[in-house]
Amino acid sequence: MTQSAHLHPDRLFPASEPSRGVARELYPAVRDLPIVSPHGHTDPSWFADNQRFSDPAALFLTPDHYVLRLLRSRGLSYDDLGVPRKDGKPVADGRAAWRLFAANYHLFAGTPSKLWVDHSLQFVFGINDELSPVTADAIYDTIAQKLATPELLPRAILDRSNVEVIATTEFALDPLLHHQKMAADGYIGRVRTTYRPDDVTDPSRPAIVDNLKRFAELTGEDVATWAGLINAHRKRREVFRSFGAVATDHGVPSAMTADLPLVEKQALLDKVLAGRHDAADAELFRAQMMTEMALLSVEDGMVMQMHAGSRRNTDPLLMAERGTDLGADIPGTTDYVNGLRALLGRCGNEPNLRLIMFVLDETTYARELAPMAGYWPSLMIGPPWWFHDSPQGIRRYLDQVVETAGFYNLAGFNDDTRALLSIPARHDVWRREVCGFLGRWVGEHRLSRSSAEEIAKHLSYQAAKDAYRIK
Amino acid sequence: MTQSAHLHPDRLFPASEPSRGVARELYPAVRDLPIVSPHGHTDPSWFADNQRFSDPAALFLTPDHYVLRLLRSRGLSYDDLGVPRKDGKPVADGRAAWRLFAANYHLFAGTPSKLWVDHSLQFVFGINDELSPVTADAIYDTIAQKLATPELLPRAILDRSNVEVIATTEFALDPLLHHQKMAADGYIGRVRTTYRPDDVTDPSRPAIVDNLKRFAELTGEDVATWAGLINAHRKRREVFRSFGAVATDHGVPSAMTADLPLVEKQALLDKVLAGRHDAADAELFRAQMMTEMALLSVEDGMVMQMHAGSRRNTDPLLMAERGTDLGADIPGTTDYVNGLRALLGRCGNEPNLRLIMFVLDETTYARELAPMAGYWPSLMIGPPWWFHDSPQGIRRYLDQVVETAGFYNLAGFNDDTRALLSIPARHDVWRREVCGFLGRWVGEHRLSRSSAEEIAKHLSYQAAKDAYRIK
Amino acid sequence: MTQSAHLHPDRLFPASEPSRGVARELYPAVRDLPIVSPHGHTDPSWFADNQRFSDPAALFLTPDHYVLRLLRSRGLSYDDLGVPRKDGKPVADGRAAWRLFAANYHLFAGTPSKLWVDHSLQFVFGINDELSPVTADAIYDTIAQKLATPELLPRAILDRSNVEVIATTEFALDPLLHHQKMAADGYIGRVRTTYRPDDVTDPSRPAIVDNLKRFAELTGEDVATWAGLINAHRKRREVFRSFGAVATDHGVPSAMTADLPLVEKQALLDKVLAGRHDAADAELFRAQMMTEMALLSVEDGMVMQMHAGSRRNTDPLLMAERGTDLGADIPGTTDYVNGLRALLGRCGNEPNLRLIMFVLDETTYARELAPMAGYWPSLMIGPPWWFHDSPQGIRRYLDQVVETAGFYNLAGFNDDTRALLSIPARHDVWRREVCGFLGRWVGEHRLSRSSAEEIAKHLSYQAAKDAYRIK
Known part of the structure; x- marks a missing residue:
């Protein structure tokens, strides 16, 4: 006899009454809401080719x-x-x-x-x-x-999963061929790209000089001057927007940002283009580029996402044998207060800036991110990310951010996945955990039932659309 | 129809039985205990003028x-x-x-x-x-x-809130005019000042040289010598005690302390008075002053409070437009073990020293503060502070400190507020959370009912009086 | 009338149904399992002399x-x-x-x-x-x-406590006289030593030069060459294995490891033997020795334990008056990702390596250790240690490690104690907490009852035997 894997209808809800009952009652109103997936790593060829x-x-x-x-x-x-x-x-x-x-x-x-x-x-x-x-x-x-x-088929999976909109993530140099095909199909809007310029902002990549050369060709800008480099980004962001992009994304080891005078920026760029930069130069260049991206967001309204804190490729054997993204990336500590100081000092009060922070170092939830998101109009806290996109991870997140940042400085949910079929499963875990969390608080008379209903719906659907300015 | 905001009588208690029932039974015995508020920021003019x-x-x-x-x-x-x-x-x-x-x-x-x-x-x-x-x-x-x-009226609010004693906080140079008026009224004792000498201990303040000059005038001491500087503090502390002060308070970015030889202390002071100190000098001067304050506490028995770990004024725009204390102070990491090493090594075993630590970096609760408070006779853990003075903040605090420090190394509750009307509300949240916490532990048979009763009362009232040596 | 201290049969179980009921039902199957105690500090003379x-x-x-x-x-x-x-x-x-x-x-x-x-x-x-x-x-x-x-009598206490096997911990230079006596008795196997070579791997110890000299005498190796030093360890580990040792143990302030070229290793050793090393040299020597120990474990299959993160002897007065291990050791932050990089890069994928990490900095559970143990075949997470070997400590541990590392990358329980009578009490707390944790998850339909039964037994008994390769 084989064991049944039937999922229990009350799974993840609080075990005891009255909280369980509240969660059970909140859940039906959010269970079938459309899925908004504004950040992820599904392969655009799936949706373009539908094979x-x-x-x-x-x-x-x-x-x-x-x-x-x-x-x-x-x-x-x-x-x-x-x-x-x-x-x-x-x-x-x-x-x-x-x-x-x-x-x-x-x-x-x-x-x-x-x-x-x-x-x-x-x-x-x-x-x-x-x-x-x-x-x-x-x-x-x-x-x-x-x-x-x-x-x-991939598009049928989006239909049956009730995915209203899903974003893929492409590097600045990506030719966006699959998105071009989808544009021809009228499928852009449901599927959108995201501008992830790490390939031309991170000088620790061995190919950086080549990449910058290709960036120049692609945009027709002289990236050897700081103004030209920024203009190349400005143009490339516009191209991405024409393929539905509402956001940029930045994978960075730390949250460090900088706001240097032009002469120092140009000197850094000269070094990078000459391949004479060391690790500290690379970090500073990347830090400055974060502020530049924020300034471009002030101009063009694209939502800026920072995914900080992963130490990539910690196993040299795996890297040599099979490459990246196979499990050897491990989180580290992150200092958001000092890291974001330059960027926020420069444009943190700009009404058009929207900065969504994704966290791998949970110690920063209550200590740094919630206080910061509860102050800066530009800053929102992204959903629990990577290893923390789990029932306990979601509980620790809500436990530590809500009291200081409120519910309305949260960016809803992202599945952040390469695994297409897991998308509805992941959103379901989030929605159940949100209902469970609210059920506990209603059970403790900390929140009214009507507030809980509104917040459950907000965090399951509208929060992501609002945060990412998806019309 | 407008929604009712009636607060539920069981609010914040555990949602489920049997813990809820225990919390409910513990609460009535602590609900109406007098409020002891040994640390806060209410305006003394309110109580002096009663307008x-x-x-x-x-x-x-x-x-x-x-x-x-x-x-x-x-x-x-x-x-x-x-x-x-x-x-x-x-x-x-x-x-x-x-x-x-x-x-x-x-x-x-x-x-x-x-x-x-x-x-x-x-x-x-x-x-x-x-x-x-x-x-x-x-x-x-x-x-x-x-x-x-x-x-x-302010004094009536103290009466109706059943505030037995409340401390305000004044800088070393404060003329204490309001407290003088209250002394004339016989109101000192119920309202007490607290000695907060940051204005003369923190050389990163632009006015430090002027402040030290005024400190010399106020005390008649030659603050250009280290002995004179310490004597100025000794005298000023005595003045503060005459207005009811039982404690000193120190707002510091880190928990760093130092115990330097006299010749190095004097050299530091010379630099500061000459305005030639850099950031590292300022930090070291402040660190040394913490140890000096502890040594004065050994002499005069004043309770020493350290509020460490806030990064102040992180938004330059806000600072320029409106000034301090408007929401842009954000917590950072704090290292208590290395930070307090010099001070504790010098006088941590002195029976007359009482050092109360307030924490913004919750990661230190279980890792550093609870083990330290569970060892050093001089060290107590202050209540959850600032962003952590909240239901979840209190739960994380009790969860992480009690097992290692016990209940009797905690300093009870402080409201730490500028908002007079929130004082009873804040103490009520603390008392409810204490009852809820104890209710959970009694429900798990980790604590006897009679211990819980005693601890609930202790943490609601007597702990603060004992910790602050309020007779 | 005196108060009864009868322990409640449901102590530490969840307070509410249905989780309490599940815990109650899981517990009887693990309550009486034999105790496996693969790491601790009981005195071997107790078992040798049985006085x-x-x-x-x-x-x-x-x-x-x-x-x-x-x-x-x-x-x-x-x-x-x-x-x-x-x-x-x-x-x-x-x-x-x-x-x-x-x-x-x-x-x-x-x-x-x-x-x-x-x-x-x-x-x-x-x-x-x-x-x-x-x-x-x-x-x-x-x-x-x-x-x-x-x-x-000590051996009777082992019998009545149902201790199947218990490990003591001895330094590399320990003559193992008590274990020799037990070997003569046929008692080795039930009691085993553990190889803790801190006395010859940590140059910050004042006696290091003498110790290395004695190490040379004891092993007949020329410890003035790197190869000789490693060979001395190789031989000494073999002696320890003949007294039942299955593991080595390393008490280190940080998790730092190194993998230097031979010429640099020899230069470090020369410095240490000449007594000319500074604090950084000592740290680097110790870091290199961690990798050497791992390489020897690859050879001989001994399980390597790292107990990192304690700042020892923080009270100089206590140290001067009475010595070590009396309560003044306090945890600090630990960086496992960067710390272990050299060791894991060198041999982290070796099938014969087993590295068990003990954690004092709980912030690393979810951020570093669980992701690392959930990737590296050699790495397991030790049980909550020292101040965290408590009900709440165990809850925080399971909460933060299980989702990312699974249940099967945990090394079961260690009591790590000097207090013989507390051994069954500590294992009972662990087993109750495991049942409570599983009861909560079964109550939330996150785990099947049959999985919970299997995991409860595994974590109470077999996990420790498997982790320590005890046959």
Whole structure:
């Protein structure tokens, strides 16, 4: 007999009355609201080409670094899990990898990955058995069969998931070919790009000089002058906006910003273009570019997102064998008060600036971010991110930000995922946790029922649209 | 129909039984205990002159940076909220500002500010409607009318709030005129000053040289010698004690202390008096002064309070337009172990020293402060402070300090407020949270009912008197 | 009438249904599992000689720095508590110290120390009265009387506590005389040593040069060359393994590791042996030794434990009067990502490496350690340690590590104690908290009942055996 994986209708709600009852009553009004997904990493070719997904492992396993990393941590090899190698040596095929995943699925007890996978299996594939060595093949076959049907094509998945709008993320040099195709289709608006210029703002990248050269070509600007460089961004942002972009995104190791005099900015740029910059120069250049991006946002109204605090590629072996984004990025401490001082001092009171901060260092929620978002008109707190996009992560987040920042300085929810099928599962976890949180507070008579109803709806849907200025 | 703002009698208690029942039973014995308020920022002229408050906005809005900052964060301007400008340009009048506050009162859902305002409206003004655009004018008129009555004069407010003793905070150079008037009245004892010598201990203040000169004049000491400087403090502390002071208070960016040889102290002082000190000198001077203050406390028994960790005036625009204490001070990380090493190494075991630490960096509760308070006889942990003086803030505090420091190394509660009417509301939140916390622990059979009763009373009243040596 | 100290059978379980019921049902299956204690500081002479304990104070009070420090923090002197002085001056005798402890026992309300003492009194000594001034003498006499009976000899205590295996901790230079005696007895296996080479890896110790000289003599290696030094460790580890050691242990102020070229390692060693090293050299030497220990673990399979982050001996007066380990060690911040980079980069993917990290800086649970343990096959998270080995500490730990690291990257429980009688009490607290945690999650439908049953058993027993490779 196999164990049932039926998800309980009360999952994640408070266990005890009266809070459970309140959560249960709040939830139906938010459960079916459209999904607004203003930040994520789905592949735009899916929506442009609308081709079927190849196999279950390619859908659930190999693109999901949350799943891969936990299996690796228990001694399973990425070869056996079918993760491609740079040297092209063979790795396990989809079914073999899937069996290994299934045989170790008990390792995911208590993790959000299990919540997301179970949700997809049940609600997308109608699978009610728990994934296990016994059920591995049958589940694999069921998924593979359904993937061949029209209702599991990428655009159909957006439809069935009730995704009103979803943003992908592209680098400044990206030719946006898939978005051009979608523009021709009239699909832009539902799918939107996001301007992520790390490729031309971060001099610690080995290709920075080449990248800046290509940036010049792409925009027709002389990026050897500071004014030209900024103008290149100005033009490129405009192009991105023509493909629906409402936001920019910046992946940075720290929250450091700078506001230097022009002569120092030009000197930095000269160094970078000559390839003579050291690590401190790179950091300062990037810090200055954050302020420049904020100033461009003041001009053009694009919402600026900062994803700070990840220490990337901490395993040199993984990097050499297979590359980036496979589980070896680890959060570190972040200093938002000193880091953002230059940027906020320069334009933090500008009505047109909107800066959304994503946090990996939870100690900053109550100490720095909530006080800052509760003061600066330009600053909002993004949803719990990466490892913290989980039931406990969401609880710690709401626990620590709401009292000081209020509910209305929060940017709603982002799924921030590469895993298309997990999108409704992730939004559902957020909505359930919001209802649970509000249920607890109503249960303690800290919030009226009518406020809770309004806030539940706001945080599930409107907050994201407002924060990202999506009309 | 307007919504009722009636506060629920069980508010903030655990939502579920049996913990709720225990909290409910503990609360009546502490609800009406006198208020001991050994640290705060009320204006001594209120109690000296006992004049009526001008208008509702001046009472609830313009002096309350918690309220102002949250409104600003949602795009409202301080001009429209009636916050005075340095350049004297006109700002909104009381009623206009009040209407704006009321129109945005929903932003305060979930914040302690709403708890405090609702509490005052209901219990001081008998207002049972929720503040909203609909009720704004009527509530304004009701408050304005009551403010004209004798029972809302400052001393009457102390009476009706059952305030047994309240401390104000004055700088070393303050002439203490209001306290002199109260001394003449026999009102000192109920109102007490606190010695806050930041004006003469912090060389990062532009006026430091002038201030030290005035300090010399005021005390008749030669502050150009280290011994003279310390003697000036010794004398000034004595003067403050004659106006009821039981404590000193020190607002410092970090917890750094120093214990230098005399020759280095004198060299530092020489630099400061010559205006030749840099930022590091200023920090070291301040650090040394902390140890000097501790040594004076060993002599005279005054309780030493350190409020560490705020980064002040992070918005230069606000500072230029309107000045300090309007919401732009943001907490930062604090290192108590290394910071206090010099001071504690010098006199941490002195029976006469009492050092109360206030914390903005909650990560130090369990990691540093609770272990330190659970070791050093001189060290106590102050109540959750500033942004953390809130239901969740109090829970995180008790969660993280009690197991290692016990209940008896806590200094009870301080309201630390400029907002007179919020005092009973804040103490009520503390007492409810204490009862809720104890209710949970009794519910988990971690604490006997009789211990809980004793601890609830201790933390609501006696702890503050004991910690501050108030007879 | 004296108060009863009967421990409630539901203590520490969630207060409300349905979580309480689940916890209650999970607990019986783990309550009586054997105790595996792979890390601790009990005295090996106890088990080698199996002599009776002298008196109640020597058992409960003077060796327990948790108890001593809290009494000191409320102004009691270590002289009056019977803590020996270096100068040999007299201190209070056992009964006098015990009376003082009893008179202040209310200070322990809410602390884990009280849980442990009450547990021992009730379950080892059958004492059902609460310790208090009234009961002090009667309880002292009851304990003293029982200590004279065979069932309270050290080995009998292991039997009655159902301790399957317990590890002590010895320095590299320790002659292991007690373990030799136990080997002759056939008692090794139940009691095992642990290799803690801080005495020869930490150049900040004044005796380091002498220690290295003795290390050379003990091993017959030329420790003046790097290869010889490593070989000395290799041999000494082998000796420790012959006395049952499965693990090494490293007490380090930070998590810093290094991976230097041989020429730099030799230069460092030369400096240390010449006594010319400064603090930075000492840190770097220790950092390099961590990587060397990891490489030896790759060779010999010993499990490597790092206990990082304590700032030792922060009270110079205590140190001068009575020495180490008496309550003045305080945690500090720790950077695991940068700290472990060199070690993990060198051998973090080696299948034979097992590295167990113990954490004093709880901010690293969710931010660093859980992500790292959820990636690196070699890395596991040790149980909550020192001040965090408490009900709330365990809750914060599980709250913050499980979602990202899963349950199976945790090393189960360690009691880490010098207090023999507290061992079953501490394991019981862990097991109750695990059941409570799982009960809450089952109550929220985040975990199936059958998973919870399996995980409860795993974390109570098998996890520690697996983590420490105890066959």
